[in-house]
Amino acid sequence: MTFSRQILIGLVSGxxxxxxxxxxxxxxxxVADGFVKLLQMMVLPYITVSIIASLGSLKPAELRTLGLRxxxxxxxxxxxxxxxxxxxxxxxxxxxxxxxxxxxxVERRQPFDFVSLYVPxxxxxxxANNIVPAVVLFSIVLGSALIGVENRERLLDxxxxxxxxxxxxxxxxxxxxxYGLFAIAANxxxxxxxxxxxxxxxxxxxxxxxxxxxxxWVLPGLVAALTPIxxxxxxxxxxxxxxxxxxxxxxxxxxxxxxxxxxxxxxxLEPGSAEPERLTNVIVPASFNFPHTGKLxxxxxxxxxxxxxxxxxxxxxxPQLALAGLxxxxxxxxxxxxxxxxxxxxxxxxxxxxxxxxxxxxxxxxLVAAVHTVTVALLATCAITxxxxxxxxxxxxxxxxxxxxxxxxxxxxxxxxATTLSPSYSKDxxxxxxxxxxxxVEATLATTRSPAPATSVPPLETIQQRGVLRxxxxxxxxxxxxxxxxxxLVGFDIELAHHLARDLGVTLAFMPVDRESxxxxxxxxxxxxxxxxxxxxxxxxRDLLLSDSYLDETVALVxxxxxxxxxxxxxxxxxxxxxxxxxxxVPYYVRKLHELLPLATITTEPDVAAWFxxxxxxxxAFALPAERGSAWTLRYPAYSxxxxxxxxIRVPLxxxxxxRDAALARLVNTWIVLKRKDGTFDAAYRHWILGHxxxxxxxxxxxxxxxxxxxx
Numbered sequence: 001m002t003f004s005r006q007i008l009i010g011l012v013s014g015x016x017x018x019x020x021x022x023x024x025x026x027x028x029x030x031v032a033d034g035f036v037k038l039l040q041m042m043v044l045p046y047i048t049v050s051i052i053a054s055l056g057s058l059k060p061a062e063l064r065t066l067g068l069r070x071x072x073x074x075x076x077x078x079x080x081x082x083x084x085x086x087x088x089x090x091x092x093x094x095x096x097x098x099x100x101x102x103x104x105x106v107e108r109r110q111p112f113d114f115v116s117l118y119v120p121x122x123x124x125x126x127x128a129n130n131i132v133p134a135v136v137l138f139s140i141v142l143g144s145a146l147i148g149v150e151n152r153e154r155l156l157d158x159x160x161x162x163x164x165x166x167x168x169x170x171x172x173x174x175x176x177x178x179y180g181l182f183a184i185a186a187n188x189x190x191x192x193x194x195x196x197x198x199x200x201x202x203x204x205x206x207x208x209x210x211x212x213x214x215x216x217w218v219l220p221g222l223v224a225a226l227t228p229i230x231x232x233x234x235x236x237x238x239x240x241x242x243x244x245x246x247x248x249x250x251x252x253x254x255x256x257x258x259x260x261x262x263x264x265x266x267x268x269l270e271p272g273s274a275e276p277e278r279l280t281n282v283i284v285p286a287s288f289n290f291p292h293t294g295k296l297x298x299x300x301x302x303x304x305x306x307x308x309x310x311x312x313x314x315x316x317x318x319p320q321l322a323l324a325g326l327x328x329x330x331x332x333x334x335x336x337x338x339x340x341x342x343x344x345x346x347x348x349x350x351x352x353x354x355x356x357x358x359x360x361x362x363x364x365x366x367l368v369a370a371v372h373t374v375t376v377a378l379l380a381t382c383a384i385t386x387x388x389x390x391x392x393x394x395x396x397x398x399x400x401x402x403x404x405x406x407x408x409x410x411x412x413x414x415x416x417x418a419t420t421l422s423p424s425y426s427k428d429x430x431x432x433x434x435x436x437x438x439x440x441v442e443a444t445l446a447t448t449r450s451p452a453p454a455t456s457v458p459p460l461e462t463i464q465q466r467g468v469l470r471x472x473x474x475x476x477x478x479x480x481x482x483x484x485x486x487x488x489l490v491g492f493d494i495e496l497a498h499h500l501a502r503d504l505g506v507t508l509a510f511m512p513v514d515r516e517s518x519x520x521x522x523x524x525x526x527x528x529x530x531x532x533x534x535x536x537x538x539x540x541x542r543d544l545l546l547s548d549s550y551l552d553e554t555v556a557l558v559x560x561x562x563x564x565x566x567x568x569x570x571x572x573x574x575x576x577x578x579x580x581x582x583x584x585x586v587p588y589y590v591r592k593l594h595e596l597l598p599l600a601t602i603t604t605e606p607d608v609a610a611w612f613x614x615x616x617x618x619x620x621a622f623a624l625p626a627e628r629g630s631a632w633t634l635r636y637p638a639y640s641x642x643x644x645x646x647x648x649i650r651v652p653l654x655x656x657x658x659x660r661d662a663a664l665a666r667l668v669n670t671w672i673v674l675k676r677k678d679g680t681f682d683a684a685y686r687h688w689i690l691g692h693x694x695x696x697x698x699x700x701x702x703x704x705x706x707x708x709x710x711x712x
Contacts, residue, residue: 003240004243006178007177007240007243010177010178010179010181011247013185013186014181014186015185015189017186018185018186018188018191019190019703020702023190024190024702025191028183028187028190029187031179032183032184035176035180035184035248036184036250039174039248039250040130040250040252040253041173042166042170042173042256043252043253043256044127044130044135045166046163047285048127048138049163050259051136051139052142053156053159053160053163054143054278054281055147056143056149056152056156056159058278060148062384063144065384069380070283070286070376073379073383077219077375077376078296078326080214080219080222081214081292081296081297082322084210084213085297085298085303086300087406087410089304090414091413091414092202092304092307092417093418098633098637098640099350099633099691100631100634100689100691100694101626101627101631101641101691106626106643118137120135120137123138126138136285139285140286143282167260177244180248184248190700190702203300203304207297207301207361207364208360210297210300211361211364213406213409215242215371219293219372220232220234220235220371221402222375222379223375223378225397225398226390226395227378227379227389229265229269229382233265234371234378238258238374240257242370242371246363248366249363249366251294251369254370255285255373259284262280262377263276266280266378266382269382276385279377279381280381283376284373287377288373291329292368293368293372294367294368295329296325297368298361299321299325299340302340302341303321305341305350305354306346311345321344324340324343428634428635428637430634430691431635431694432484433484433694435488436494437495438502441501441502441506441507442507443498443501443509447512449521458663458664459528459658459664460664462525463506463664464506467507468506468509469500469508469509469528470509470526470527471527471530471531472512472513472526473530474512474530474533476609477532478491478632479491479628480531480532480533481493481533491688492689493532494510495684495687496531496675496684497510497531499680513527513530516585518544518656519656522659523658528658529547529655529657530656531655533553534653534655534656535586535625536549544660545657545662546656547654547656547665547672549652550655550681552651552652553625553626553627553628553650553652553653554626554627554650555589555623555643555648555649555650556623556629556642557621557642558621558623558632558633558640558642559621559642561639564642567642567644568644569644569646570644574599579597579601580600580601580618580620581597581600581601581622582602582604582605582621583604583622584606584623585606589623590602590604593623602623612632625651
């Protein structure tokens with residue numbers, strides 16, 4: 001049995017195992033991690049020794065030619081990659097979308113540190129911490145300096161022996177590939193979140209079909225059009241490495257194998273010559289540090305995120321996106337993508353979508369990256385050795401086939417999306433279906449206001465006597481208190497009210513309160529405290545006894561999607577002159593808006609839903625905390641939340657205490673401290689504000705559970 005067939009059997013067996021056992025297949029994760037680490041173990045030593053030995057054996061003129069021609073090849077491939085990345089949005093249909101609040105909305109990102117990534121102040125630290133670009137630069141500098149050193153042959157002999165030993169060790173590890181890919185495939189297939197991938201199917205399909213077109217035809221076909229090497233030979237010679245890179249989702253681990261595949265292909269052009277091997281030993285590891293085609297295709301995610309969040313990146317901004325992507329992709333994608341999202345004012349919580357697509361796209365991207373690496377090695381080596389050729393007929397034939405394939409692939413994919421896969425908006429249903437995290441205590445819900453019970457007993461004593469905690473709530477105070485589709489009162493503060501009642505050993509009675517008469521209702525004993533996202537102001541501190549602050553919100557503006565880029569900074573908004581801004585009827589914050597926007601007209605609007613429904617078309621924006629505004633945009637996805645810069649403005653929240661009872665206030669303050677320490681507040685924040693697990697988790701589909709019913 002050939003090694004490629006063993007790899008295929010391991011891959012298919014792993015997928016079937018994952019589908020059969022579902023989440024239980026995660027038991028193979030330790031095998032998968034161990035296999036990847038074994039492959040990684042040899043790569044950095046290989047890169048260091050290979051570059052130093054290969055560069056050290058060159059002459060100065062050869063080094064100059066190598067650098068210039070390799071750079072020209074990489075630059076040309078960048079243009080190809082960017083072209084295809086910008087073709088992906090042509091497949092997207094029209095949708096509406098919105099997102100829960102994300103803390104990244106208010107975070108100010110650190111600038112990309114290009115120097116630290118590439119300039120190794122301590123090369124041993126770079127080696128120890130796997131900082132590949134710094135290791136490569138150190139190796140290039142040392143190898144280049146070795147060119148002019150006398151008696152360099154002594155060191156070169158040692159390095160060549162070391163390189164051969166590393167290559168042999170790599171081949172030994174590579175023999176484990178069928179078993180390693182089995183474990184990787186089983187773990188991935190068993191733990192894949194099908195529901196999440198279903199929401200992202202448009203981008204996944206578009207990215208995969210374009211990436212496969214680039215990796216299976218565009219890049220190999222380009223080599224075949226410009227050199228004597230055939231496209232099918234490229235794929236056949238490197239197929240084992242391409243499969244490994246794709247399944248493991250890691251280009252780094254197959255660099256030695258790609259070097260060997262490139263050397264074998266080039267050896268057919270110059271049998272017996274050592275030149276191809278010497279050149280590929282430099283080109284392959286050195287090119288790893290430059291953005292490859294797989295990375296640049298990820299720019300299509302920025303365009304997808306803008307489309308998904310209804311914050312489209314205009315075509316006029318594509319050159320800026322291309323330049324920013326090239327620079328930022330010298331680092332990691334997980335650092336570059338949030339930077340690009342922030343640069344183009346796309347909601348930063350869409351980065352979670354990027355992480356979700358990684359299960360599929362990182363693997364397909366690694367396949368493209370592996371083909372890119374082989375393409376660079378072949379084209380650059382042929383350019384240096386004189387095997388690069390320009391035959392007009394072959395080039396025009398390649399261009400014609402490529403254009404035809406692009407039209408067919410893009411057109412058919414767009415037709416597929418438009419007819420069968422165009423998603424419907426469902427985030428409003430997700431919000432409406434949210435339920436309390438913990439088991440609720442017994443509770444009653446009043447929807448109309450009733451007179452306060454006459455009593456002179458302090459609230460804390462009254463609570464214990466009647467065995468009921470009367471909690472005031474503001475109706476539809478998203479996401480702190482609202483009624484879900486089942487008719488249950490839920491939300492961040494309602495969740496905490498159940499915790500407080502449970503800790504006091506009493507039941508609950510929820511009482512609706514008015515913002516305007518809240519102080520009077522609390523003084524009359526209508527309710528014991530209000531738990532409904534009440535903002536702290538100086539006026540309220542004068543009229544109410546407030547608990548300690550338990551959460552900070554962020555001042556933001558809710559605007560129509562197409563206008564979000566006009567409200568990104570306070571000075572930018574001021575320059576627009578006489579705007580009309582609506583805000584809740586909270587005098588303190590109305591005055592704050594007047595200070596920030598002296599030329600704007602600030603109107604008060606107690607009914608947030610009325611503004612979203614379009615009853616005030618003359619209002620340019622609604623001032624709401626970002627946490628609340630994000631929840632409202634789930635109901636009304638045509639709007640977006642913007643946190644104007646440069647620095648966010650915080651709004652503290654607290655619980656107003658009935659009858660200004662100091663004993664109850666002390667108890668609530670102590671309870672807040674305890675619930676912060678035991679993680680209750682954090683869990684409620686993640687669920688109700690960030691939307692984590694907004695949809696109840698369901699066991700991953702598997703044959704053993706859903707077909708054979710061997711387990712619940």
